[in-house]
Amino acid sequence: MKITYDQETDSLYIRLVDGYHECRTLRLNDEIALNIGAGEVLVGVEILDAKEVIRSGQLPQVVLENIPFQIVSTAA
Numbered sequence: 001m002k003i004t005y006d007q008e009t010d011s012l013y014i015r016l017v018d019g020y021h022e023c024r025t026l027r028l029n030d031e032i033a034l035n036i037g038a039g040e041v042l043v044g045v046e047i048l049d050a051k052e053v054i055r056s057g058q059l060p061q062v063v064l065e066n067i068p069f070q071i072v073s074t075a076a
């Protein structure tokens with residue numbers, strides 16, 4: 001997992017799967033979107049207006065069930 005923050009756009013991206021993936025976007029609300037890749041694998045989560053969303057506690061509860069994943073070891 002890799003979490004990046006862009007201060008210029010105040011956006012946070014949580015990448016769950018490494019590499020390039022063609023994704024469709026599923027918007028949960030105006031600020032939060034899920035990127036879904038092939039096989040319905042959750043590739044990443046984008047949060048816009050991140051400071052406001054995280055500070056205000058507006059993060060929706062997300063429950064992931066039966067989501068296939070692979071543990072990948074990467075060298076730092």
